[in-house]
Amino acid sequence: MKYVKHGKCVRCGRTYPAAPDLTTCECGGILDIVYDYDAIRADLTKEILAARPERSMWRYRELLPIEDSTAPTPLRVGWSPLYEEPRLAEMLGLKRLWVKDDGQNPTASLKDRASAMAVAKAREAGAKVIACSSTGNAASSLAGNAAAAGLATYIFVPSRAPKGKVAQLMTFGATVISVQGSYEETFELSKQAIDKWGWYNRNAAINPYLSEGKKTVALEIMEQLEWNVPDYIAISVGDGCTIAGLWKGLKDLYAIGFIDRLPRLISAQAAGCCPLNRAIETGEDWRPMEENTLADSIAVGVPRNADKALLAIRESHGLTVNVSDEEIMDAQKLLGRTCGVFGEPAGVTGTAGVRKLCEQGVIGRDDTVVSVVTGNGLKDVANAIKACGEPISIPSDMDRLLEAFAERRITPD
Ligand SMILES: *Cc1c(COP(=O)(O)O)cnc(C)c1O
Ligand SMILES: [Zn+2]
Numbered sequence: 001m002k003y004v005k006h007g008k009c010v011r012c013g014r015t016y017p018a019a020p021d022l023t024t025c026e027c028g029g030i031l032d033i034v035y036d037y038d039a040i041r042a043d044l045t046k047e048i049l050a051a052r053p054e055r056s057m058w059r060y061r062e063l064l065p066i067e068d069s070t071a072p073t074p075l076r077v078g079w080s081p082l083y084e085e086p087r088l089a090e091m092l093g094l095k096r097l098w099v100k101d102d103g104q105n106p107t108a109s110l111k112d113r114a115s116a117m118a119v120a121k122a123r124e125a126g127a128k129v130i131a132c133s134s135t136g137n138a139a140s141s142l143a144g145n146a147a148a149a150g151l152a153t154y155i156f157v158p159s160r161a162p163k164g165k166v167a168q169l170m171t172f173g174a175t176v177i178s179v180q181g182s183y184e185e186t187f188e189l190s191k192q193a194i195d196k197w198g199w200y201n202r203n204a205a206i207n208p209y210l211s212e213g214k215k216t217v218a219l220e221i222m223e224q225l226e227w228n229v230p231d232y233i234a235i236s237v238g239d240g241c242t243i244a245g246l247w248k249g250l251k252d253l254y255a256i257g258f259i260d261r262l263p264r265l266i267s268a269q270a271a272g273c274c275p276l277n278r279a280i281e282t283g284e285d286w287r288p289m290e291e292n293t294l295a296d297s298i299a300v301g302v303p304r305n306a307d308k309a310l311l312a313i314r315e316s317h318g319l320t321v322n323v324s325d326e327e328i329m330d331a332q333k334l335l336g337r338t339c340g341v342f343g344e345p346a347g348v349t350g351t352a353g354v355r356k357l358c359e360q361g362v363i364g365r366d367d368t369v370v371s372v373v374t375g376n377g378l379k380d381v382a383n384a385i386k387a388c389g390e391p392i393s394i395p396s397d398m399d400r401l402l403e404a405f406a407e408r409r410i411t412p413d
Helices: 037-043 046-050 057-063 086-092 111-124 137-149 163-171 183-197 210-214 216-224 241-255 275-282 306-315 325-339 345-359 377-388 398-407
Strands: 004-009 031-035 082-084 096-101 129-133 152-158 175-179 232-236 264-270 319-323 368-373
Touching (some): 037 057, 086 325, 096 216, 111 137, 111 210, 111 241, 129 183, 137 163, 210 216, 216 241, 216 368, 241 306, 264 275, 275 306, 319 345, 325 345, 325 377, 345 368
Parallel strands (some): 129 152, 232 264, 264 319
Antiparallel strands (some): 082 096
16 A cells, blocks of 8 residues: 555554554554555645546545555445535524535445445455444444445344344344344454454454544545635544544645644534543543433443544544433434434434534634534434424324314414
8 A cells, every 4th residue: 555654553652564454453552544645745636636536435545545456345435415504504603514414325324434444455355254343333334335345244233223223234134143232242242253253353443444434524524615624523422433533534634735724623422421521521531431322323331442532532622512312302303404414313413512512602603613414314213203203193184184284383374
């Protein structure tokens, strides 16, 4: 790989050659992929990028840890829309606001970016089987991207995973193990199984290439904003790989001179499960928390990528915000009603955080904000119906329709 130097441990600094099956450091630390930015600068310009027809995460090849000979994975991952939302900005009291709808990825979450990378690297490693444990979206994205590439998957999910995500797994033909326990317990079992059978490992934070896939969300946001840097980018946080990837992408662009400053990150967690934000807020080490939120994708009591996530929030002079399940459900409705964007609970947690920070007066009139919606609401319809209610239910009878409208003070004319 022409532009990759090595993997470097974020804890002890030890470096490793960038083999396709690279995992963690001997010290247990997580690795970061280090690039030769001078070489990238020499070969990649904004003009070259703009002329590229590829509309997927693979348009940023020079900034990705793959071999020249590695073909893009079959499903179209990335290049999701970035909508400017002037009405929502007005309601919240922000100068400008954009929503990046990453629920429009092929398996309907941002995790497709990491899973497509896992599939590309598994192919380089010559692996035939990939495995992971996941709260749900890493699993369904891996199962889908692997199926398209002809690879088999073994997937471990906690039994609480919403039906939509499990349905995806079964449809994509994964061997699915539903673990009767927490995400923490699910992760442990997957780890033992991966060690035993030697499958290619797509576990969050273990495989250092995954956040390189996730960082493409930052590359896209900045290209879609024509390299005009917003003041803040808000995102929901569970294991911490996504926010770490987002930050890595921004730093890459800064290092190659595509942007001239860096935005501040907004780390949004559920109040019932916010070990990383709590660590930032108290200045203490992170400690495990219960997984007490309906936002299943970020119900992560033992975050796997605490080191990188905390570093990202601190380096960016980021803000933390913890939102209740009720605030998450309100944000789901708000995004639906004002933007036509349907996010799953964890998907809209960043927006719930932006709204709360606006109400608290922490951000406001002078600020420009991008809020990333990380997963699609169709994955978890039970919670959406809980948040937004049931429809009017009547027989096919005009009189009953008039009655129903009158009762609800609906005036169609
Ligand atoms: C995984 C996920 C997140 C959080 O990503 P982490 O890397 O676990 O912090 C947020 N939203 C959705 C929809 C997810 O699937
Ligand atoms: Zn180390």
